[in-house]
Amino acid sequence: MSSLGNQKDSSASPANPAAEVILRATGLAVAYGAVEAVRNLDLEVAAGEIVVLLGANGAGKSSMLNAIVGLSPRVGGSITFEGHDITRKSTEMIVRSGISLVPEGRRLFSNMTVRENLRLGGAALGLAEFEREFERLHDLFPILRKRADSQAGLLSGGEQQQVAIARALVGRPRLLLLDEPSLGLAPIIVNRVFEIIEELRRRKVTILLVEQNAERALKIADRGYVMSNGVVEAAGRAADLQTSAIENAYLGTAGA
Known part of the structure; x- marks a missing residue:
């Protein structure tokens, strides 16, 4: 030791x-x-x-x-x-x-859409600014474009994890x-x-x-x-x- x-x-x-x-x-x-x-x-x-x-x-x-x-x-x-x-x-x-946290188990709102989950992560942003950030994340998370209007609870575990990370990033955290x-x-x-x-x-x-x-x-x-x-x-x-x-x-x- x-x-x-x-x-x-x-x-x-x-x-x-x-x-x-x-x-x-x-x-x-x-x-x-x-x-x-x-x-x-x-x-x-x-x-x-x-x-x-x-x-x-x-x-x-x-x-x-x-x-x-x-x-x-x-x-x-x-x-x-x-x-x-x-x-x-x-x-x-x-x-x-x-500071943004992606918690263990993702903890998305399963009855809300992918876009709505990310909107919560970007609650401090104005709507136009949120849309720009949402678009900016598409290259890293293509799932956002494909499943934006799908309920988060219907996504696979891997898709949910990507959405959870994107939700944490949409507000442009420094940590x-x-x-x-x-x-x-x-x-x-x-x-x-x-x-x-x-x-x-x-x-x-x-x-x-x-x-x-x-x-x-x-x-x-x-x-x-x-x-x-x-x-x-x-x-x-x-x-x-x-x-x-x-x-x-x-x-x-x-x-x-």
């Missing part, structure tokens, strides 16, 4: 020292009653980075993402976004500040949180999801990713954090985290 500690101490900062840190969690704690989900967590995400959170089920990864947008009970520490303290802001204010985007999808659709994430990287979208497919996630990420029982056990550049130490701590025993 000492090697994990060394990784955490030496490589927890952004890969590009010149990049602006836009998200910083310091000593963050999340608890559900007496159950501590996250304890004393420090994390940074710089502009243009993809940072991945890894760990077994129950490690605290989703609680961390939800805490950033005010959906999990934060009981300690602080979160700043673009230099502003958002620790006690409402979810609505956090989203309006430029995108992705919670298990490949969960439960067929391998060919998983490939498509990772293609989308790689294209978002090329478009300089900043991403904090929770992903069960650790090997694929580390290949596209700049840096990663490995969580266990609510704490960070290792942190570093993604390439450095592909080691026997990580396999022993995480990959060999459990999924995300």
Whole structure:
């Protein structure tokens, strides 16, 4: 375990020292009653980075993402976004500040159309501006044009995941949180999801990713954090985290 500690101490900062840190969690704690989900967590995400959170089920990864947008009970520490303290802001204010979450399970409104789901994601936009953004996303998500007027609940799981990501992007967030985007999808659709994430990287979208497919996630990420029982056990550049130490701590025993 000492090697994990060394990784955490030496490589927890952004890969590009010149990049602006836009998200910083310091000593963050999340608890559900007496159950501590996250304890004393420090994390940074710089502009243009993809940072991945890894760990077994129950490690605290989703609680961390939800805490950033005010959906999990934060009981300690602080979160700043673009230099502003958002620790006690409402979810609505956090989203309006430029952070969007694609939750695990997608959580689309199944009885609403694809267009209507995206309109909710772009609620702060005027109608004309929303239509421009909707059109702009067509090249990345062709499903938007093909199924714009279809009920979201009638789409396949892979189509729904694309709509969920598009809904989060339509408001032009400066930080995108992705919670298990490949969960439960067929391998060919998983490939498509990772293609989308790689294209978002090329478009300089900043991403904090929770992903069960650790090997694929580390290949596209700049840096990663490995969580266990609510704490960070290792942190570093993604390439450095592909080691026997990580396999022993995480990959060999459990999924995300």
